[in-house]
Structure formats: structure tokens, C-alpha cells
Amino acid sequence: MMWHKTLMGLALAAGFAMPGPAVAAPLPTYTPAYEPTSVDERGIWMEADETERQLRDSNLVIRDAKLNEYVRQVFCQTVGDDRCRTVRIYVMRIPQFNATMYPNGMMTVWSGMLLRVRDEAELGAILGHEFGHFELRHSLNGFKARRTATDIMAWASLLAPSGVGTITTAAIGSFYSFSREQEKQADLLGHQYLVNSAYPSASAARVWERLMAEADATAAGRKRKSTQRYAAGFLASHPTHLERATYLRDVAAKAGDQGDAAEAAYRSRMEHWLPEFLADQIKLNDFGGTEYLLGELAGGNWTPELLYARAELYRQRGNPRDLVSAAQFYQDAIAKGFSRPEGHRGLGLALMRSQQTDHGRAALQHYLKLSPDASDAPMISALVAP
Amino acid sequence: MIGKISIIAVTAAIFAAAPLPAGNSLMASHQSVAVAKSPLSVTPDGEWNKLGARPGQNSESWTMDGDALNEVIFYGGIADGKKLFREVDKRNKPLPAFSATMLITDIPVLLENSYRTALGTPIMTIDSVEPHDFVGHKGVRFTYSFTHLNDDLKRKGEARAAIVNGALYMMTYEAPALHYFDKDAARFRQLADSAKI
Numbered sequence: 046m047m048w049h050k051t052l053m054g055l056a057l058a059a060g061f062a063m064p065g066p067a068v069a070a071p072l073p074t075y076t077p078a079y080e081p082t083s084v085d086e087r088g089i090w091m092e093a094d095e096t097e098r099q100l101r102d103s104n105l106v107i108r109d110a111k112l113n114e115y116v117r118q119v120f121c122q123t124v125g126d127d128r129c130r131t132v133r134i135y136v137m138r139i140p141q142f143n144a145t146m147y148p149n150g151m152m153t154v155w156s157g158m159l160l161r162v163r164d165e166a167e168l169g170a171i172l173g174h175e176f177g178h179f180e181l182r183h184s185l186n187g188f189k190a191r192r193t194a195t196d197i198m199a200w201a202s203l204l205a206p207s208g209v210g211t212i213t214t215a216a217i218g219s220f221y222s223f224s225r226e227q228e229k230q231a232d233l234l235g236h237q238y239l240v241n242s243a244y245p246s247a248s249a250a251r252v253w254e255r256l257m258a259e260a261d262a263t264a265a266g267r268k269r270k271s272t273q274r275y276a277a278g279f280l281a282s283h284p285t286h287l288e289r290a291t292y293l294r295d296v297a298a299k300a301g302d303q304g305d306a307a308e309a310a311y312r313s314r315m316e317h318w319l320p321e322f323l324a325d326q327i328k329l330n331d332f333g334g335t336e337y338l339l340g341e342l343a344g345g346n347w348t349p350e351l352l353y354a355r356a357e358l359y360r361q362r363g364n365p366r367d368l369v370s371a372a373q374f375y376q377d378a379i380a381k382g383f384s385r386p387e388g389h390r391g392l393g394l395a396l397m398r399s400q401q402t403d404h405g406r407a408a409l410q411h412y413l414k415l416s417p418d419a420s421d422a423p424m425i426s427a428l429v430a431p
Numbered sequence: 432m433i434g435k436i437s438i439i440a441v442t443a444a445i446f447a448a449a450p451l452p453a454g455n456s457l458m459a460s461h462q463s464v465a466v467a468k469s470p471l472s473v474t475p476d477g478e479w480n481k482l483g484a485r486p487g488q489n490s491e492s493w494t495m496d497g498d499a500l501n502e503v504i505f506y507g508g509i510a511d512g513k514k515l516f517r518e519v520d521k522r523n524k525p526l527p528a529f530s531a532t533m534l535i536t537d538i539p540v541l542l543e544n545s546y547r548t549a550l551g552t553p554i555m556t557i558d559s560v561e562p563h564d565f566v567g568h569k570g571v572r573f574t575y576s577f578t579h580l581n582d583d584l585k586r587k588g589e590a591r592a593a594i595v596n597g598a599l600y601m602m603t604y605e606a607p608a609l610h611y612f613d614k615d616a617a618r619f620r621q622l623a624d625s626a627k628i
Contacts, residue, residue, distance in 0.1 A: 104554055104578050104585070138553050156553075267525060325553050328544045330527045361540065363530055398534050420559045424536055424571060427562035 072241055073234075075128050075180065086148070086185050093149035100135060100153070107136045107156065115314050116154055116168070123169035124176050124238045132176065140325035142256060146175040148185060159315065160322040161259075161338065166244035166306035167252050173238040174249075177231035186227070225284050232289060236296050245304040250294040253286040255341060259334050260286075266333015320385075323354040332362050349383035353391070360395045368399040386415035390425065397428065454483045458493065463627075467491040469507025471566065471600055474625040477618060479503070487516035493622075501606040501615050503622060508598035515545045524548050531597035536560065538592045538599065539573045546577055554578040565593040566600050566628045576608065587612040591623045600628060 081090045100106070107113070113136055121129035134152045141157040152175055162168045232249070239246035264270060315322075326335055335358050343351045356374035359367040375392035393408030409429045413422060458464060458479040465472045467490050482492040486504055493503040509515060511531035518526050527544045530537075539557045546555050555577035563572030570593030578585055585608045592601035604619035606612040 102583075104583055105580075140553055267522075269522070328547050330525060330544055330548055361527070361544070363532065363537075394534060394536060398532060398537075420557070421536065421561075423561035424573075427569075428534070428536065 072125070072237060073180070077127055077131055079131075081148075083185075086182075089185055090149045093147040093151060096147065097133070097149065097151045100151070103137075105137045105139060107138050109136075109318075111314075112136055112318060116159075116172075119165045119168050120152075120172045120176070122165070123173045123242045123244060125241070128176065128180070132179070138325070140322070140329060144171050144175045146178045148179070148182070150179060152176070152179075156318070156322050156325065159318070160326060160342075161255070162252060162311075163341075164248065164306040164308035164311045166239065166248035166304070168311065169242065169244050170235060170239055170246075170249035170252060174231050174235035176238070177234035178227070181227070181230055181234065183227045183231065228284055228289075229292070232284075232293060233296065236293060236300070240300045240302050243304050245297075245306055246300050246302050247294070247297040248306055250290045250297060253290040253293065257286045257290070259337050259341075262337035263331050263334030266331065266336070319350055320354075323350070324357075327354060327358050327361065332358065347377070347381075349378045349381045352378035352381065353383050353385075353388055356391055356395070360391060360398075363398065365399060368395050371395040372399070372401075386412050386419070389415065390419075393425075456481050456483075466493075466505040467507030469505075470628045471505060471507040472627050473505075473622050475618075476621055476625075479622075487514065489513070490516060495615050495618070496611070500611050502604070503619055504603045504605075506592075506599060506601040506603075508595075508600055508628075510598050515542065516549070519549055524551075529599050531594070533594065535569070535571045535592070535594060538571055538594075538601065539575070539590075542590065542601075542603070543575065550577070550579055552578060552580045563591055565591040565602075565623070566595065566626050568593040568595050570594075585609070589616065589619065591626075595628060600626075602626060 081087045113134065116136055117129070117134055120132070120134065131150050132152050133150065134154060136154050136159070137156065139155040139157060140160070141155055142161050143153075143155045144158055145153045152172070154172070158171060159168070162171065236246050236249060239249060323339075326338065329335065336355075339351055339355050339358070347355075352374050356371045356378060359371035359374065372392055372395040375388055375395060379388045379392070389408045389412040393405045393410075393412060396402075396405030396408060398405075406429050409425050412419075413425055413429070416422065419425070458475055458481050460475055460477050463472050463474045467485075469489060479493045479495065482494060482498060485491055489507050489509050491505045491507070492498055493505070495501045506515060509529045512528050514526040514528055516526070518524070526548055527541060529541060533541070539560055543555050543557055547553065556575060558574045558576060560571060560573045563570055565571075570591060572589070572591050575588045575590070576585060577588065586605055587608045588603055588605040590601060590603040592599060594600075602619075602623050604616065604623075606615065
């Protein structure tokens with residue numbers, strides 16, 4: 046018995062030791078307060094500075110100090126304080142999945158991305174990837190590659206005006222494959238940041254897998270074929286989501302690093318903005334994609350906020366069966382403690398539209414009682430009046 | 432001489448044959464005029480410019496100083512299943528469609544979602560919604576504000592709408608919040624009050 050236990054213990058210890066505490070490859074040395082050196086680079090920085098001056102005052106920028114601070118904190122924990130210090134992050138209210146990095150160290154993070162990532166590690170993976178472009182000076186190299194490609198085309202058209210086809214095609218192709226290569230490099234450097242951080246690097250692949258599924262759901266909802274590509278086309282500037290998910294999963298498995306993805310923390314810090322981001326998403330007229338996204342966010346646990354969002358989505362599509370589902374979702378949300386008066390408003394309107402006038406009226410009256418000064422109160426009152 | 436005349440004749444024939452783009456035209460005051468190729472008609476009490484380019488099949492634009500500075504759009508009976516205006520990208524950014532079963536409170540939302548999709552802007556809010564008769568039917572009057580993605584200029588809008596026999600009749604007025612909206616809001620309201628079907 047004793048012997049068995051010892052053996053078990055040994056096996057367990059070996060089991061943990063097997064993948065080995067993968068020695069995280071040290072990050073490349075980083076130069077803080079880098080200044081552009083060449084003519085090309087100074088030009089690119091000047092343009093980016095101008096863009097930043099305009100973007101800083103844009104109506105799209107979310108100025109909530111807490112949200113900004115949190116995004117920065119996750120970013121700093123991913124790439125380390127030295128690297129983090131040089132970057133200005135602007136959180137933008139744009140309901141699509143994206144983040145961008147400019148050559149002068151300006152980063153934009155879109156609200157659609159904050160809605161879609163599930164935890165701090167996934168957010169860190171995206172931000173790290175973007176920062177990778179900056180650290181590797183990709184804009185500069187991209188600019189040079191673009192210029193080389195156009196130079197080749199200009200010369201080709203001058204030398205052989207009639208037969209430039211192949212040269213031009215080759216030049217364009219080389220530019221786009223260059224861009225795909227850059228994306229991959231940034232992905233891999235982003236992975237390296239995660240390995241060196243407290244977050245697990247396995248998170249990165251999951252983001253791309255979910256994006257693929259969402260794109261398929263959007264296409265299905267619009268009754269068209271999926272445009273999901275399983276190989277990068279000639280003109281694709283990014284590797285396919287599938288390719289990314291695959292190599293990121295591979296390197297993460299090799300690194301074998303563990304860590305806390307901080308899902309609960311992410312959820313609680315985003316709570317304040319969730320209703321707003323969900324509302325933006327629902328107004329995109331993308332039933333399939335949104336339904337998939339809500340299901341993913343719920344993950345089997347439909348919170349009152351997600352139920353309300355789902356109800357709104359169904360009520361907006363407005364087929365007779367959708368209105369029945371919507372009414373049910375509103376009721377579920379309210380039963381689970383959805384506290385904003387809009388729950389009763391939506392329920393009332395869904396019932397009214399499916400011709401259950403009396404019940405609808407009752408729900409709308411409840412809404413008016415809770416929210417007598419709502420901007421649409423006069424209209425709802427008129428709707429309720431017999 | 433003969434040669435010259437025939438050249439002129441040929442040139443004239445070519446121009447006559449080519450379909451001319453519908454030009455802008457001046458709308459006279461105090462005359463009832465049908466708009467948006469529909470039963471909807473209005474009687475302006477001042478002059479307006481009608482733009483040749485239409486936002487969609489069942490709509491028409493009028494302006495005072497140019498459509499970026501003030502624009503009235505008439506929607507003359509959008510039928511069940513139709514979009515408010517022409518789609519920019521039907522495949523990837525389809526617009527929501529009007530449905531004859533919509534409640535009158537769904538109309539502001541329809542306009543908001545169509546704008547958000549067509550302009551690609553997340554900055555659009557409905558500011559007030561109240562009952563108001565339009566074209567002799569029970570309808571809605573609502574106000575909104577929005578910003579185009581590319582110019583960051585705050586714009587305000589005001590609209591009236593009613594659903595008549597399952598079709599949507601609506602008039603909207605939009606202008607930059609600064610100066611222009613207030614400048615012609617009264618003229619829009621006069622136009623909207625005069626609307627008939």
C-alpha cells in the first residue's frame with residue numbers, strides 16, 4: 046500500500062515534470078523612447094503623429110478613465126512595464142473586432158473586440174500581437190515593401206508597356222505575402238509576451254477559433270455561403286483565422302506554460318460597459334453572428350443582461366416566432382433579476398406586436414411607472430391608451 | 432457650311448440620345464407637389480432645391496444649402512420587406528427591412544439601425560419619441576443625433592412618420608447641430624405639416 050502511494054506520487058511528480066517548465070525564450074531587447082532614424086521612418090512617424098492628433102479628439106474615443114486604465118493594466122501585464130510605458134492606448138467605440146497599432150506607438154482598441162474576448166489573457170494576446178508590429182517596426186518595412194513593389198511595377202510598365210502582367214502580378218503577390226509574414230511574426234512575438242507573462246499562452250488560439258465560428262454564423266444567418274477561407278488567398282493581407290489558430294495552438298502546446306487567464310476579473314471590470322457594447326452589436330443587423338456571440342458569452346449561464354440582449358435581438362428581427370421567443374427571454378431576464386425598466390418596455394412591445402394587446406399594455410404600464418420620464422414615455426403612453 | 436451644320440446636328444443627336452443624369456431643380460413655393468414618386472405631396476411656403484440623386488427607389492431629397500448642411504428626405508410609402516434606402520453593400524452590410532407588422536415605436540429603431548449600418552457609425556441615438564399625427568394618420572415624431580464616421584461633425588435630426596395601409600411614410604430633416612439645424616427646422620416643420628397622401 047505504502048509502496049503504491051509512493052509510486053503514485055512519483056508518477057504524479059513525473060507527470061507534472063514531463064512537459065518541463067518550458068524555458069521561456071527571453072524577449073528581444075527593447076529600446077525605450079525610440080526615435081525614427083531614416084527619412085522613410087521619420088515620414089511615417091510624422092503621418093502617424095498627425096493621425097493621433099485628430100484621433101485623440103474624436104467622438105469615437107471612450108473617455109472612461111477606469112476602462113482605459115484597465116485595458117492599459119492588462120497590456121502592461123502582458124508585455125511588461127518597459128514596453129508598455131511608450132504606448133498610448135485609445136479605446137474606440139466601434140462594434141467590430143479589431144485593434145490597430147501605429148508606427149509612432151499609438152494603439153487603438155475597438156469596443157467590438159472588448160465584447161468578444163473572454164478574459165484578460167485573450168485581451169493580452171491581441172494587444173501583444175499589435176505591440177509586436179510596433180516592436181518589429183512593421184509599418185516601416187511594409188512601407189518599403191510597398192514602395193519596392195510599386196517601383197517594380199512602374200519600371201516594368203516603362204520597359205515593357207504591353208507585357209507587364211506577370212511582373213506586376215508577382216510584385217503585388219510578393220507584397221501581400223510579405224504582409225502575411227509580418228502578421229505571423231507579430232503573432233509569434235505576441236505569443237512570446239504571453240509566455241513571459243502571468244497569462245497562459247494557450248488563450249491566443251481560442252480567439253481565432255471563435256472568430257471563425259462567428260463569421261460562419263453571420264453567413265448562415267444571412268443565408269449565404271460561408272466566406273471562411275481555409276487557405277490565404279493571393280491578395281490576403283492576413284493569414285487565415287484557421288492558420289493562425291493552428292500555429293498559435295502548436296507553439297502554446299510546446300511552451301506548455303500555465304497561468305490564470307483572469308476570466309472573472311475581466312467579466313467584473315467589463316460589467317459597466319457590457320450593456321452598451323451589446324446594444325451596439327444588436328443594432329448591426331447581424332442576427333446569426335450576434336446569436337452565436339451571445340451564446341458564447343453566456344457559455345451555458347444566461348445572465349439577465351445577456352437574456353435581455355437576446356430578447357432585443359429577437360424582437361428586432363420580428364418574425365411572429367421571434368416575438369414569442371423575445372417575450373420569453375424578457376420574462377426570463379426579469380425573473381432572474383434584470384433591473385432596468387427597459388425589460389418591461391421590451392416585453393410590452395413584443396407582446397403588443399404579437400397581438401397580445403392586454404398583456405402588452407400591462408407590461409408597458411409597468412415600464413411607465415418605473416420610468417415616467419423616459420425619452421419615449423409620451424409615445425409609450427399613447428400606445429397604452431385604449 | 433453644310434458640313435458644319437451636319438456636325439452640329441450629329442452632336443446634338445448624340446447628346447439627346449444619351450440619358451442625362453436627372454438634374455437638381457427648384458421647387459416653387461405655395462404649390463402642392465408630389466414627392467418621392469409616390470402619393471405623398473407637400474406644399475412648401477418657401478423655395479427648396481430638389482436633388483436629382485435619390486437615396487432610394489421610394490425616396491427623394493430636398494435641401495436649402497446643400498445636402499451636407501441641411502437635407503429633408505421624403506419616404507413615400509416603403510412597402511413591407513423593403514429597405515429605407517439603397518444598400519451600399521448588400522452582401523456584407525445588409526440594411527434592416529421595414530415590416531408592415533411593425534409598431535409605430537419600431538420606426539425610430541429602423542432608422543437608427545439603417546443609419547448605423549449604412550454610415551458605419553456607432554454614434555447614433557434617438558433622443559425623443561412622441562405621438563404626432565402625420566399625413567392625417569396617427570404617427571410619431573422623433574428626434575435623433577448622429578455623427579458620420581469620417582467628419583466627426585455632430586448632426587441633429589427630426590422626423591415624422593406614419594404607417595398607412597402597411598406602407599411607411601416618413602419625412603426626416605437633418606443638419607449639423609451647430610447653427611444649421613435651428614436655422615431651417617421651422618421650415619421643415621411647415622413642410623411636414625403640409626404633407627398629405
